[in-house]
Amino acid sequence: MIEVTRHASFAQEICGQYFVRxxxxxxxxxxxxxxxxxxxNEEEKKELALxxxxxxxxxxSADDLVKLWxxxxxxxxxxxxxxxRMLFRRARQMIA
Known part of the structure; x- marks a missing residue:
């Protein structure tokens, strides 16, 4: 399973933007x-890309991603x- 604490800043940066509906x-x-x-900013995007x-x-796994989200x-x-996974990959492509 994904280490949630390892990706805590990720959760704040990207997932926190999504609201009901x-x-x-x-x-x-x-x-x-x-x-x-x-x-x-650009530095945050570079870190998020990694x-x-x-x-x-x-x-x-797909289950790991659901648990992370x-x-x-x-x-x-x-x-x-x-x-x-598709959403995260598209976000990654947009950062490129």
Missing amino acids: FYEIYTTLDEVAALGIRGL VLDDITSSRY NSSPADVWFGDGEEV
């Missing part, structure tokens, strides 16, 4: 991914880890 405002994957990284590279690797300060829960 965000999907009614942000409808595309790009919009949803951008929501998670908005407000970060975390995203780690947690989207095959090293972690659901332990974050996000106001919404995901039940599908592959959706979480």
Whole structure:
């Protein structure tokens, strides 16, 4: 399982941006991914990129990603880890 404490800053930086019914405002994957990284400066994005590279690797299961997401300060829960992986990968691509 993903070490939640190791990625605590990640949880604050990206997952905390998601609020109840965000999907009614942000409808595309790009919009949803951008929501998670908005407000970060370049240094924060570089640090987040490393975390995203780690947690989207095959090293972690879909269940691990659900547990990470659901332990974050996000106001919404995901039940599908592959959706979480897809969101994190898109956010990572946008940081590139």
